[in-house]
Amino acid sequence: MRTSHKLVRLLALLFAFALVAAACGDDEGDAPTTTADVPTETSAAPSEDPIVVGGSLALTGFLAPTAAIHKVAGELFVERLNAAGGLLGRDVVWDVRDDESTPDQAAAIYERLITEENVDLVLGPYGTGTITAAMAVAEREGFVFPHHTASLTYAYTYACHFPTWPVGVDTNISNPNIVYDALEASGNPPATIGFVLNEFPGTQLIGYGPPNSDAGGAVSEAKKRGWDVVLEINFPTATSDWAPIASQVAEADPDFLYVGALGVDGPNLLTALDAINYTPKGHFYQWPAPGPLLGAPNADGAMSVTVFESHPPYTDDPEAASIVDEFAAKAAEAGIPYTLFDVQAATSWTAWQVLTAGVAGAGSLDQEEICDWLLNNPVETIIGTIDFDPAQQNYYGDLSVIKQIQDGKWVVVYPPEKALPGATPEL
Amino acid sequence: MKSRRRALTGFAVAFLILLAVPHLAERMDWPGFYLTFMFTAFFWITQSSSWNMLTGYSGYFSFGQGAWFGVGVYTTAVLAGKQGWSFLAALPLAGFTALIVGLLLGLVVFRLRSLGGEIFALTTLAVAFVLAAIARIFAAIDGGRGAFMTSVPLPEFLGEFRPAMYRMTLVIMMLTLVTAYLIYESRLGWGLFAIRDDEQVARGLGVPTFRYKMAALGANAFFGGLMGGVWALQIGFVTVEDVFSIRVPLFVILMSVLGGTRHWMGPVVGSLIIFTIVDRFNSAGFENFNQVFIGSLLILLVLAVREGIYLRIRERWVATASLFGLIIAASVIFNSSSMVWKFLWALLGILLMALIPDRAWQKLALRRRPTPSESREDRETVDA
Known part of the structure; x- marks a missing residue:
């Protein structure tokens, strides 16, 4: 009993002493002490502190294979930016967290980055769901939000979101039609077409258009061209058993297979098709992880959309050529199987260019000033000049072009002015 | 009775103190993250306390929390996000929809004595899979395209987004805790603990086991769903894979x-x-x-x-x-x-x-050794 009382007394005494000391001490850790603590009122006062850009990427989860490309691209951009003197005379640090490919994690991370870590700027994550969730946080906090890979174009009404994958606000109409135009240009358009669509929000938008709208998408646009839709499969995002889907594809045997999928869905489907000795006559993949698709069986002839590839005319600019080379080295170092600087890396690069152009143009870290500057000035980027149009929810037309795997390499084949010299769509 | 009154007074005092936090945060210029941290903690406390009303008290091990949460999320996502209902009108339905789904499940599994133990746990897990598939199939719910909560307006009296989330989650958490406490202290609680220890003996002693288990499952589903309804706002963009995950x-x-x-x-x-x-x-x-x-x-x-x-x-x-x-x-x-x-x-x-x-x-x-009075x-x- 005596010992117990002694212990309690000792603890109580220590506690009381600590409280008194605490009352006398100051607590610098809790109150905002720098301009960076109040993000919307940050300024570009001369400082040795780096500018912190916060964000997340799907470093794990089903989006991770492609997000790895964005990580390398972002790191390379920051390295080159700092080597060239930084931003507003300050170094830039990228604080990137793992959102595990899930929207609620992404929302929590952006909330934390903005309100706890007091980052100066944010850059969007990879993937539609995570970007959409993170954008809501950025909007609440008044942060400028450049992002590269969100696909629900109709839904993004935040005035200061800046998309850098140039697909246009009506991408469900424009994007499939670019693909179909390429098929027509091949001189051998399909008579029948089959659709295999991931139940991912972005691929559903491309396939069918926005919810509660009769605008339509890839399926209805194909019908408008008089093509017979012989197959329409929707599969869950986490599908791992591809055999039943492959069987249905083989049975329908369309002239052209439109795979509205992402990541490694395409290679998985091709592997399953190969297992039943079926080779698609012509095939398209919406947003594939480029490396795995190259290595998939019967991948030759596969098509996809892009805005940049590591060949002329895109690499005619020496600056672009040096970025492509440095990216390849860095991607190889990071263990990424596909080291070419393509659409994923390019849109990521463009997002960084937009963010830094906004800051440099505004001459400040004030979010409103950056937003105003971006809304009122074109930005020169690696994918061309971007002029955000508020009337189109900050989109600026669909600049997609068609690439195809030919002789084991991705090459742009359509339209002719953007194609690798001499390359044409082959069906 | 006196201890119950004292406890309820304690809940009221705690509620009032916590209710004052957003005002304090504003006056003292606390980092915004503190409120986010607190309301996320309220979310988890509510989910785990409601789960415990069934599993902790009665011993019926449930994986159904994801289902109740998901039903709540999608109820407000559909009604407020897609149909344009006011959020506060949709919110109670998040709880009641989960309650109905929970009671329907209970009617089946608690009537069949063979569905005890591991089978009960697996059944509750399967409910989440079934609900996820339903949400994915029907475009009116999700249809694989996700549901937006980003443009849902909140009533002005709740304040800005963060304080509003704080206040709503606080109220739901306190309701859950008071319910958990009252069940714990009541005849219902004693009955549930008796079921946990030995259901057959409990039944023999006159405990209405079916009714008690239904009550516990109902409370579990209601509060899990109600908090899910609020949490849809925090997620912003609701997807089946995310909401019905494990x-x-x-x-x-x-x-x-x-x-x-x-x-x-x-x-x-x-x-x-x-x-x-x-x-x-x-x-x-x-x-x-x-x-x-x-x-x-x-x-x-x-x-x-x-x-x-x-x-x-x-x-x-x-x-x-x-x-x-x-x-x-x-x-x-x-x-x-x-x-x-x-x-x-x-x-x-x-x-x-x-x-x-x-x-x-x-x-x-x-x-010191415990005295006999320490019951x-x-x-x-x-x-x-």
Whole structure:
């Protein structure tokens, strides 16, 4: 009993002493002490502190294979930016967290980055769901939000979101039609077409258009061209058993297979098709992880959309050529199987260019000033000049072009002015 | 009766104090993250406490928390996000829809005695899969395209987004805790604990087992769904894969088991500890180590503190409270990190305190033996 009382007394005494000391001490850790603590009122006062850009990427989860490309691209951009003197005379640090490919994690991370870590700027994550969730946080906090890979174009009404994958606000109409135009240009358009669509929000938008709208998408646009839709499969995002889907594809045997999928869905489907000795006559993949698709069986002839590839005319600019080379080295170092600087890396690069152009143009870290500057000035980027149009929810037309795997390499084949010299769509 | 009145007064006082936090935060210019941290903790406390009303009290192990949460999320996502209902009109339906789904499940599984034990657990897990498939199939719910909550306006009287989330989650958490406490203290609670110990004996003693289990499942589903309804706002963009994932039920189980399932306060303590650790790991950029750490911690605590942390530290409450205060005070003096970090250090202190074995503690503190009047031990001791 005596010992117990002694212990309690000792603890109580220590506690009381600590409280008194605490009352006398100051607590610098809790109150905002720098301009960076109040993000919307940050300024570009001369400082040795780096500018912190916060964000997340799907470093794990089903989006991770492609997000790895964005990580390398972002790191390379920051390295080159700092080597060239930084931003507003300050170094830039990228604080990137793992959102595990899930929207609620992404929302929590952006909330934390903005309100706890007091980052100066944010850059969007990879993937539609995570970007959409993170954008809501950025909007609440008044942060400028450049992002590269969100696909629900109709839904993004935040005035200061800046998309850098140039697909246009009506991408469900424009994007499939670019693909179909390429098929027509091949001189051998399909008579029948089959659709295999991931139940991912972005691929559903491309396939069918926005919810509660009769605008339509890839399926209805194909019908408008008089093509017979012989197959329409929707599969869950986490599908791992591809055999039943492959069987249905083989049975329908369309002239052209439109795979509205992402990541490694395409290679998985091709592997399953190969297992039943079926080779698609012509095939398209919406947003594939480029490396795995190259290595998939019967991948030759596969098509996809892009805005940049590591060949002329895109690499005619020496600056672009040096970025492509440095990216390849860095991607190889990071263990990424596909080291070419393509659409994923390019849109990521463009997002960084937009963010830094906004800051440099505004001459400040004030979010409103950056937003105003971006809304009122074109930005020169690696994918061309971007002029955000508020009337189109900050989109600026669909600049997609068609690439195809030919002789084991991705090459742009359509339209002719953007194609690798001499390359044409082959069906 | 007197102790119940005292407890309810305590709940009211705690509620009023917590209700004042957003005003304090604004006046003292606290970092916005503090409110986010708190309302996320309220979310987890609600989920784990509601789960405990069924599983902790009655012993029916449920994986259904993801289903109730998902039903709640999608109810407000459809009604407020897609149909344009006012959020506060849609919110109660989130709870009631989950309640109805829960009771329908209960009608089947509690009537069939063969669906006990592992089969009951698997059945509740399957419910989440079925609901996810339904949401994915029907475009009116999701149709695979996700549902937006980003443009849903909140009533002005709730304030800006963060204080509004804080106030709504606080109210739901307090309702859940008061319910958990009242069940625990009531005839219903005694009946549920009797079912947990031996259902056949309980039935023989006159406990209306079916009715009691339905009540517990209903309360579990209602509060899980109600909080899910609010949480749709925090997610912003609702997708089937995210909402019906195993994450919510898994964390809720971990939190409750860690805190202790034999007392209504157990899940509260477990939620605070696990959520704070996970949050700080994420904050420090070690999010990938979360599961390793939490898993290891759970193994350690299941072996060392089988009754759960709460019952262990309750036995040592003076020392625990002193240590908690001491660590907070010391970290205020010597550490300039945020209050959330200070809170974590103090919680880790509690964990260490709980890890001291009873024998060692008795030697250290020469703890007096419990008197016969210290009842309830039969309810709160660990299952053999």
